[in-house]
Amino acid sequence: MLLNPGTVAAPARPSRVHQDRTLAAMRNGSIPGARGRVRPLTCLGDAALAAPCREVTDFGPELAALVEDLFATMYAARGVGLAANQVGADLRVFVYDCPDDEDVRHLGHLVNPRLVTADGLLFRGPEGCLSLPGIEAGVERHDRAVVEGFTAAGEPVTVEGTGFFARCLQHECDHLDGRLYVDHLTGWRRRRVLGRAARAPWNRGG
Numbered sequence: 001m002l003l004n005p006g007t008v009a010a011p012a013r014p015s016r017v018h019q020d021r022t023l024a025a026m027r028n029g030s031i032p033g034a035r036g037r038v039r040p041l042t043c044l045g046d047a048a049l050a051a052p053c054r055e056v057t058d059f060g061p062e063l064a065a066l067v068e069d070l071f072a073t074m075y076a077a078r079g080v081g082l083a084a085n086q087v088g089a090d091l092r093v094f095v096y097d098c099p100d101d102e103d104v105r106h107l108g109h110l111v112n113p114r115l116v117t118a119d120g121l122l123f124r125g126p127e128g129c130l131s132l133p134g135i136e137a138g139v140e141r142h143d144r145a146v147v148e149g150f151t152a153a154g155e156p157v158t159v160e161g162t163g164f165f166a167r168c169l170q171h172e173c174d175h176l177d178g179r180l181y182v183d184h185l186t187g188w189r190r191r192r193v194l195g196r197a198a199r200a201p202w203n204r205g206g
């Protein structure tokens, strides 16, 4: 998931300066991703994005390395959330470093996440995705989300979010079920996104 650079109605979201500091901190090793490898991103049309991911059963060093790679890739692409199938890994894992509407920063990862609650008001807000670079659309999401899952060490964890962070949690859970934000769109919004994607330089013609 991506912050939308074209959005002016979101003063609470981090600035370019904030994100450059995040990149610097990652290189210093003070936040996750410092030991990770930046991997190529899969884009709309890639089969990896359209199929549900597998449950993680091995909580070993390979999983920890995947989480590091996800953080490194997400920060390099200036994203606020990234799911494993966006780097071609068929596992139920996502990472996030995302502000909510009160500018509270939420940083973490979830393994085998399960969206247990999505409620509150339905808001249509701008949403972008690292797998559809350069495109955004207004997508309806619930204002509050609760996700249960595990850490890479196998510890159970519950994450609750509101506002933009709730949007991020719903977006990333969708990825692991093989869904993209486009799947929530109908009518002209859907046609516009698919039309832009068809003309985008990253499109493989599929």
Ligand SMILES: [Zn+2]
Residues within 6 Å of the ligand: 001, 128, 129, 130, 131, 171, 175
């Ligand atoms: Zn996405």
